[in-house]
Amino acid sequence: MNFKLSEEQLILQTMVKNFTKNEIEPLASKIDREGKVPDDLLKKMAEIGLLGMTIPKEYGGSDFGNLGCVLACEELAYSGTGVWWLLGFNNSIPECIVHFGSQKLKAQYLPKVCEGKVYSSIQFTEEDNGSDARSLKTTARPDGDDYIINGMKRFSTFGAREGYAVLYAKDETGKCTAFVIDKNVKGYTVTKVWDLMGGGGVEAVDVYLEDVRVPKEHILGEKGEGLKILQHWIAAEKIEQCAACVGMAQAALDEAVKYAKSRMSDGKPISTLQGIRWMMADMYAKLQAAKWMTYRTAFLQDQADPEWMTEAAAAKLFVVPTTMEVVEMARRIHGGYGYAKDFKIERLYRAIAGASAIAVSLEINKSIVGGFVCK
Ligand SMILES: Cc1cc2nc3c(=O)[nH]c(=O)nc-3n(C[C@H](O)[C@H](O)[C@H](O)COP(=O)(O)OP(=O)(O)OC[C@H]3O[C@@H](n4cnc5c(N)ncnc54)[C@H](O)[C@@H]3O)c2cc1C
Known part of the structure; x- marks a missing residue:
């Protein structure tokens, strides 16, 4: 090892x-x-x-x-x-x-x-379904050498930026198929830019697709294997997300240490108080565990380990709440200033909040891991 x-x-x-x-x-x-x-x-x-x-x-x-x-x-x-x-x-x-x-x-x-x-986008979420990708309403109908796509996609990150998207739609057999589409194609319209709580720069938009023509050769993988491709991407995204959470939690710990060393109480920096040090110790230990679990999962993905996708779900299950706890502790160490926008910790606190929902929720990840453990 x-x-x-x-x-x-x-x-x-x-x-x-x-x-x-x-x-x-x-x-x-x-x-x-x-x-x-x-x-x-x-x-x-x-x-x-x-x-x-x-x-x-x-x-x-x-x-x-x-x-x-x-x-x-x-x-x-x-x-x-x-x-x-x-x-x-x-x-x-x-x-x-x-x-x-x-x-x-x-x-x-x-x-x-x-x-x-080009900006790469992925489009599976819709108005009426997020976690349940099997209930897609966007359709893809064959027409000669093309498919005609109609529907809407919600929260498409960078969906308004120039480039391409991997879009998921129900084909004529009722199965989910992935298409690579150009975002400047006729019939592709951005209708709403979401004003998000944190993580500024995500740029999530709603997209409408009206008679969007896509060549059949733009099917990604085999026709009807969209869900398999989506699961592959979501697992990879979970690992990236764990990494981002680790980065944010590390920043939160660094901010907390800096603050605690300069904030005085009873003539001494609060970093000398046992209560604060114990919080710092917990934060440090949690961060180490989250970091190495993330690295190991990325390593398994690089090795094409047969269980890397399940491990990605397990990593998300542990890393996201653990790093959120670290950021929350760092915010508490900042006292009232942790609630003020002048301090970086306030931004980190909002930014990390999205991680529990995006790239499938913690609950869905629990079902994936529970299913694996009890198989
Ligand atoms: C900032 C941001 C960026 C995003 N970017 C993209 C993007 O680029 N492309 C894209 O396609 N989507 C994107 N999304 C959408 C995101 O993937 C969905 O929000 C996510 O999949 C959850 O779907 P939902 O919001 O519809 O929640 P729902 O699926 O409605 O879930 C609501 C609640 O019900 C629970 N739940 C639902 N089903 C089950 C179940 N079977 N078992 C147990 N619990 C369940 C969930 O855990 C959750 O707590 C983005 C979202 C955000 C906030």
Whole structure:
């Protein structure tokens, strides 16, 4: 067993740490307030090789793997913004094209992802269904060499940005099929931008699809195997999300230590009080467990371990509530200031709150893991 990150992974970690410090932190309040990532950020990420980490070199990727991607998500999320989604989505969604796509789809989309020319989106949630992807109402009807898609998609992250989406619809057999669609296609309209509680920069929108024509060759994987592809992506997204939670919790602990060392009570910094130190100790131990569980799960994904998707559900089940507890403790250490927007901890507290619902809720993950344990 080796718990050491490789030399390459350590270099990557330091590079993204610096990128977050120099490029994201100065803009973090603005990104949080406006709920929008800066327009040039995707290109900047591409320039330092943060896109296409899960894409083979022949398509312009760095082939760094999922563990590399997780390390980068963690560092970006340290800012308490939703910028890590930009990296996460532009790695985990194209990874589905690598995994399930035809040569033609790979050649058409993957190099553009690596160059930061397109924003990758995924569209399965609808007005009437989120967790229950089997109840999709969006339809795909064959018409010659094409499919015609009609319906709506809710909360599509980066759905208004230029690029492509992996969209899930019910085909003529009633099964779920995944399509790769261009977001500038005729009939694709964005109708609502969601004003979210935190994680500024996520850019979730509603999308309407009216007679959107997609070539049959844009089916991702086999016709009717959409749910399998969706489960694959959701599992990868859970691991990225765990990494982001670890990054936010680390930032919260660092903020709490800084605050506790400077805040005085009875003539001494509160960091000297046993009650505060015990909280710090709990936070540290919880963070270590969450971090290593996340890394291990990404490692299993990179190894294509047969249980990596179940392990991703188990990781989410543990990492999300555990890191939320860490952030809550850090907020309490800040006293009343933890409730004020002048302090980073307030942003972290709101940002981490979304993690329990996105990429399927904790309850659904419990059902997945419970089913595995009792099989
Ligand atoms: C910021 C943000 C970004 C998002 N980005 C995207 C995106 O890019 N693309 C996309 O398609 N979607 C996206 N989503 C949607 C997200 O994936 C869904 O919100 C999520 O899947 C949950 O669905 P729901 O909100 O409809 O909740 P519901 O499915 O209605 O669940 C409501 C409650 O019921 C519980 N529940 C439901 N079914 C079961 C069950 N079978 N067993 C036990 N409990 C159950 C849930 O745990 C939850 O507590 C995003 C959401 C947010 C907030």
